[in-house]
Amino acid sequence: MSDATTDAATDEPADGQEPWDVTQDYFQGPVVMRRSRVPHETTDQRLLDSRGPADWVHADPWRVMRIQSEFVEGFGALAELGPAVSVFGSARTSPDDPTYALGERLGAGLVGAGYAVITGGGPGAMEAANKGACQAGGTSVGLGIELPFETGLNEYVDLGVNFRYFFARKTMFVKYAQGFVVLPGGFGTLDEVFEAITLVQTQKVTSFPIVLMGSAYWQGLLDWLRGSALAAGTISATDLDLITVTDDVDEAIAIIVESDRALSAEPPEGTGTHAE
Structure with missing residues (x-):
């Protein structure tokens, strides 16, 4: 309660303010207040009074907004995107790395198959x-994230959205894509890979192909999954079937297209292909 309208010690209106009638019901939206709970200022007063500290902008209710x-x-930016692949x-990865050229071929190939990237x-x-x-x-989409060491969206992005929060950004990657194709990458890439696998494994998404490109790069991870995780019983053999590894751009795209067609041929059951 602001000291500009009440006396902190007596909870009475400050000088120059009209006294509030605490004997009557006070309505604040759907809430009814009486006696000592009757406030001495309105919601509009608190909104329009710009005085006081600004730390409220970091509080959880504001963060929720x-x-x-x-x-x-x-949702607004991507709702009319059409078929897409993340x-x-x-x-x-440097421009002279073979993976960069692989990424260029992949992007062009996906557009040729009718997908945004x-x-x-x-x-x-x-x-x-x-x-x-x-x-x-084709349509080239970039979903950026606020990081201290990133420089913004690359010059080839036609439609870009920047996010503060990873979880909001991750939702967009899944909701508007028919599948994932994953080039060699680090922790962030691994995070996306395992989240996608988990969503399919737990049936939070339906028929969502996950293709890893670069067999030499991913082989060590697959060996560990089979030799350690599967051997220990922490995953099942069918979980490994959720991942396809290839070095062929055409094969990667064919997997996406085949999955998309299979899903389109299924009778509707009231569920989508994307995250709940």
């Missing part, structure tokens, strides 16, 4: 996929 706004902006990979919008492998899509005349 920011989170909500990110979902609204993301492509992940390292921001550290969604990446994290950063440099490296993400830029390569955006570049391939852009130069092939």
Whole structure:
């Protein structure tokens, strides 16, 4: 309660304010207040009074509004995107790395198959996929994230949305994509891979292909999953079937197309292909 309208010690209106009638019911939206609970200022007063500390903008209720706004902006920007594939990979991949050229071919190939390309919008492998899509005349999407060491969206992004929160951004990667294709990458890429696998494994998404490109890069991870996780019983053999590994761009795209067609041929059951 602001000292501008009440006396903190007596809970009485400050000088110059009209006294409030605490004997009557006070309505604040759906809430009814009486006696000592009757406030001495209105909601509009608190809204329009700009005095006082600004730390409220960092409080959880305000943070919830920011989170909500990110979902609204993301949904609004991507709702009419059409068929799309999310492509992940390292921001550290240099333009002279063979993976960069692989990303360009992948982006162009996905556009040729009728898909928009969604990446994290950063440099490296993400830029390569955006570049391939852009130069092939398709829709190139970048979903950026606020990080202290990122420089913004790459120049090949046609439609970009920047996010504060990883979880809001991740929802957009899944909700608007028919599948994931994953180029070699680090912790962020691994995070996306395992989240996608978990969503399919737990049936939070339906028929969602996950393709890892670069067999030499991913082989060590697959060996560990089989030799350690599967051997210990922490995953099942069918969980490994959720992942396809290839070095062939055409094969990766064919997997996405085949899954998309199979899903389209299924009778509707009231569930979508994307996250709940």
